[in-house]
Amino acid sequence: MFRSVEIALASLYVTTTGILIAGIYYVHDVLGVQQWGIIAFVSLIITLVAGSILAKIAITPLREHFDHLERFSKETLHELNLPINTITANVQMLRKTHTDEKSIKRLERI
Numbered sequence: 656m657f658r659s660v661e662i663a664l665a666s667l668y669v670t671t672t673g674i675l676i677a678g679i680y681y682v683h684d685v686l687g688v689q690q691w692g693i694i695a696f697v698s699l700i701i702t703l704v705a706g707s708i709l710a711k712i713a714i715t716p717l718r719e720h721f722d723h724l725e726r727f728s729k730e731t732l733h734e735l736n737l738p739i740n741t742i743t744a745n746v747q748m749l750r751k752t753h754t755d756e757k758s759i760k761r762l763e764r765i
């Protein structure tokens with residue numbers, strides 16, 4: 656799952672960068688803008704903004720899925736620990752009252 660997200664993000668970023676470079680080429684040739692430093696700086700800022708927006712859009716469903724999975728595992732562990740702790744407490748109470756060896760062996764098995 657993570658691998659496909661990384662591939663999708665990389666392809667979206669490369670596509671955005673390609674479109675941006677094509678736009679820069681068009682502005683340079685059609686409009687005749689000769690200030691490459693300004694064009695490069697603006698294109699870098701636009702690319703970083705577009706990349707961060709695309710990353711946020713792509714990662715948000717994954718983060719939500721991870722949060723649901725984490726909550727599910729916490730609830731499951733709680734539900735499993737409750738009966739185990741009840742059994743352990745009952746066995747400890749029974750150990751106090753039973754002193755014969757046969758009962759102690761049975762309690763050890765539990």
